Amino acid sequence: MSTAPVLPAPVTKGDRIGIVTVSAPEPAKAPGVFARGVEALRARGFEPVTAEHTFGLNGYRAANEEDLLNDFHAYIADPSIAAVICAGGGKNANRLLRGLDIPLIAAHPKPIVGVSDPSVLLNAITARTHVPTLHGPSVMWDWGAESAPPETGDHCTAMLAGEREAGRIAATLGWAYPGSAEGHLIAGCLSSLRCLLGTPWEPNWRGAILVWEDAFKPVDVLDQALTHFRDRGVLDQIAGMVVGELVGCEPSGGRGAIEMVTDLCSEFDFPVAFGLPFGHTPLKYTLPIGAEARLDHHAEHALTITSPWTRTSPGGTS
Incomplete structure (x- = not known):
């Protein structure tokens, strides 16, 4: 990134x-699942605390913008809170973008964890504050899942602790276009990241490694979204791309997602890998948005985080 x-x-x-x-309002609609997620965090040795409007129910949102922002900012400002984790997902986290208190977040840097819809906030916060955020498991979908793979929680816990070994992403990737690249990570749900295009919170794409996934969208809809990134000039700027495991994204007209991406990216010279478990998959790796990373089809670990994402990093170097 251009700024430290x-x-x-x-x-x-x-x-x-x-x-x-x-x-x-997922906690309000499935309080048992939420409670199971809280207990899973407690079993890891953390002390989870719940914001005032976490269980709110206001139509398709938990509460209005002001209340949700107040909850978020209160935990950011509270020195007794070491990290903030999103309860679940949705479709309207971008409603909070204009109300983010960027100076407050920059003055109180702490890990913020989310997945899917909240990835729009994670990338916006990192873009404006240069504080790395963590694209990782939510309380509802992951910590609260009855059959959640323990590796998901293991990796998130290691990333929260800043363990450098966790930066060696132990996933076998396929390659549409092999190669190598280095750059800062931008990661999230493609349809959520799309909400940042043309806004004051748009990430710095120059030299980035773009890691994206999505869920329950046919391939022609993914094509539409990725073409928007192309026509916005994003694909002219990035250094590399990783397509995550896509959940429920069915072929369109007999064409699958990898075929679509291979076709759409054919005019560019950056490497393109696919198959990373993150996002909507049960087994997911936690990725530090804003950290420097290396993508290399020759390496033992095709994706490696090469810079610290916390102030102290136990263990060796990546």
């Missing part, structure tokens, strides 16, 4: 983690 990152402190056992809802 502002690194948060690592999060370890005994630390308090604040839980917020930023979009859909």
Whole structure:
């Protein structure tokens, strides 16, 4: 990135983690699942605390913009809260963008964890503050899932702690266009990231490694979204692309997602890998948005985080 990152402190056992809802009222609709997620975090040694409007129900959102932002900012400002994790997902986290208190977040850097819809907030916050955020498991979908793979929680816990070994992403990737690239990570749900195009919170695409996934959209809809990124000039600027495992994204007209991406990216010279478990997959790796990364089809670990994402990083170097 063009500006040095502002690194948060690592999060370890005994630390308090604040839980917020930023979009859909999922905890209110499935309180048992939410409770199971809270207990899973507690079993990892954390002390989870729940914001005032986490269980709110206001139509298709948990509460209005002001209340959800107040919850979020309160935990950012609270020195006893070591990290903030999103309860779940939805479709309207972008309603909070204009109300983000960027100076407050920059002054109190701490890990913020989310997935799917909240990835629009994670990338906006990193773009404006240079504080790395974590694209990782939510309380509802992952920590609260009855059959959640333990590796998902293991990796998130290691990333929260800043363990450098966790930056060696142990996933076997396929390649549409092999090669190597280095750059800062931009990661999230494609349809959520699309909401940042042309806004004041748009990430710095220059030299980035774009890691994206999506769920329950046919390939022609993914094509429409990725073409928007192309026509916005994003694909002219990035250094590399990783397509995650796509959940429920069915072929359109007999063409699958990898075929679509291979075709659409054929005019560019950056490497394109696919098959990374993150986002909507049960097994998911936690990715530090804004950290420097290396993508290399010759390496033992095709995707490696090469810069710290917390102020102190136990273990060796990546």
